[in-house]
Amino acid sequence: MHRTFETTTERRQRTLDGQWEFLTDPGNEGYEADYGESFPTEEADRLSVPSSWNAHREYADYVGPAWYRRTFETRAEGSQLFTFHGVARDATVYLDGEEIASHEGSYTPFTGLARNLDAGEHELVVRADNTRREATLPHDDADWFPHGGIHREVVVERVPDVYVRNLAVDYDLYGDEATVAAEVTLHNVGPRPAEPDLTVSVGDASVTDSVEVDGMDAATATLALDVEDVDRWTPDDPMLYDVEARLHGERAEREGGAFVDDLRDRIGFRTVSTGGREILVNGEPVDIAGVNRHEDHPEWGSAQPLRVQERDLDLIRRAGCNAVRCSHYPNHPRFLDLCDEAGVLVVEEIPLWQVDESTMVSTQERAQRTLLEAIERDRHHPSIFAWSLSNECANDEATVVEGTRKLKWTADGVDGSRLITVASNSDWEGETDGVFEFCDFLSVNAYWGWYRDGDWGEFLDGIEADYGEKPIVVTEFGAGAVPGDRTHEGRKWSESYQADLLADCVDLFRERESVAGFTVWQFCDTLTDPDRAMTRPRTRNNKGVLDEYRRPKEAYRVLRDRLTDE
Structure with a gap:
């Protein structure tokens, strides 16, 4: 399924x-x-x-x-x-x-x-x-x-002459009442015009209207309804509501009888915003503590069955984490379902990765299309609180800045209910980020203590001073560790070095008021790009706090000790 x-x-x-x-x-x-x-x-x-x-x-x-x-x-x-x-x-x-x-x-x-x-x-x-x-x-x-x-998965469905092709739900919250607008697209694959009845239901509330759709054509209708006594989705109480668009109409005379079709999804009612240096869910501040997760497994590759997804999320939560950054692409919707059910917050990203001005123009259309497809697929997941438009691009270059601004306009035009960010290493590379100007919060990637020496405190001082009062989330930091390599001296590539660096970073980020959270790079070791395989032990990106089989390194225990009472 x-x-x-x-x-x-x-x-x-x-x-x-x-x-x-x-x-x-x-x-x-x-x-x-x-x-x-x-x-x-x-x-x-x-x-x-x-x-x-x-x-x-x-x-x-x-x-x-x-x-x-x-x-x-x-x-x-x-x-x-x-x-x-x-x-x-x-x-x-x-x-x-x-x-x-x-x-x-x-x-x-x-x-x-x-x-x-x-x-x-x-x-x-x-x-x-x-x-x-x-x-x-x-x-x-x-x-x-x-x-x-x-x-x-490849899913095959037999559909009637007129079927529900798409369902998009938006809402506004007023206390414990939600005003819902459901945009439903019907597709008529038959030659005759039709005027079926369309019912949209959210929980126990529903509304019905008839919709005209010509033969071999599509029509879109927006139905409005109110949902009273709303239980809001929160990380501690992730309440979900069933949403259904149901169609009922008469078949052509030659066929007789009636046809019925439906399309179902789930939503959670909640608001996401920022205030000063804080990220707010339903007006309440949340401290982001998470990991970056690639879809990668030695036995399954990128095609992970439900049990692997369940196990991954369980290990993330057992470490005390409440968030996942989907690096660097939309993860499987079933994994997002699990996050919805568990109250785990998600940043979803598109694979616009390390693009500069020479390639931004050629990838712009692809990026916009991918972003639209991701939002259309995942707009109902309450766990997703932010869209990340790119990772480590040349955000000091004007062409990249303007291309990213267009992506923001695209996202805002389709879904204005979530925060917008980009994951940036511009400051770590000694440049000024021109995209942070229109981000709701600042996602910062830096590897002080791994790729180069430097002081995290001074680095964050500069971010605070240069970009105004916005929340900062350290979206990538960490160190590589070959599983089982432990040294008294804490040398690089040892589990000991990784654990010590992670401990120092997490302690610093949690104490700093400007930092709204962090996501460790990364959840588990993953296969690297073949061209980089000769420069990385075991042909893997070894910065996982777990190895590729999800066995814990010292860093996992360090993270759990700091984020849980265990």
Whole structure:
């Protein structure tokens, strides 16, 4: 299941998990040979979906295009909606030899619709390519492993002639009452116009209206309703409300009867703001204490099953942490569901990583599209309190500043309910950050004591003086440690050195009034970019407080000792 709850009660929904035929294409011959229509089955291996192909020994280091194929059956004629929740990185989808969808980006979903698909057996072929280039998002120098493949679920739903394509809920809070505006998009795949009844419900409150939608067209309606006696979502009491858009209408005369469709999600009512140096949830200050989390596992790669996600979150909370920074891309929506349920705060980021003015122009459109897709997918998660627009870009350069400003306008135009930030190392690099001017809080990355010597106190003094009275969150800090390497002298790359540095930093940040919180780099050791593998022990970014199998280093215990009563 791709979420922790059912997203529909009316549609016949299934995932295409399991074994697919698989074939790498290092020479990029598949297009010319028309693999989409004539897949070379006799040459293919078999690979599990969802998975990262790099998590399979035979393809551990493969970067390039590859092809997947499987068949499936439909029992009756009807329209089928295919949702691919994550394909790394470029994807093209063919159904019975015809292209039905294409998408660029590993971490956001895309759909393909097959109208009036005949009953019987059908063939699905997917081309995926995990190659990174200078103008891709992320680009070819990004500092995490380029996992490839269909690494999140493929969901197939049979939809009626008129179905709910999208549901977007906004609200305003007035004490214990919420005024809700639900924007619902209906899609009519049939030739005849329709005027179905649409009901939107939030908890026990509901409203109904009829919506006109022409044949082979879409229509969007906004329904308003009030929710009384609201229990607000808080980190200590993460109250969630079911939201549903339900459709009911008459079928065409030749078919007779009625059709029903629904789309379900969850929301939590809360406000997020800043006051002085504090981040506020429902007007109350929160101290951010968290970790950065990549989707990476030795056995699963970037395709993590529910149990791994549950275990990760449990370990994060056992350390006393109340926050996660999704570095450097939107994490699986099911992990965000778990954060919603647990009251764990989340910063979600897009993979605009270390871009300078020479590449900002070429990546601007991709970044904007990725940001929109992330917000549209995740706007209902109450755990997400901030959108992070970039990480460690050249924010002293005018082109980067203006490009990032446009991303802020995009985010504000779609969702004004969350804070905006960027993760910046400009000051650590000796430059002035031009993006901090329009950030709600200052996300600072620096590695004093690891990559270079320096004084954290003096560094934070400068941040406070240069950018006005805004909350500061230290979003990256830490040190590498090879698991099991412990020295009396506390030498670099030892667990002892990492633990001591982490302890000093956490103590300083918690005592400093200007610092609203921190997120340790990082949760666990992760595979590094292949080009950096020779410069890092074990071919990994070893700054995790846990190793890649989630076994604790000394730093994990240091963090837990400071943040819990255990």
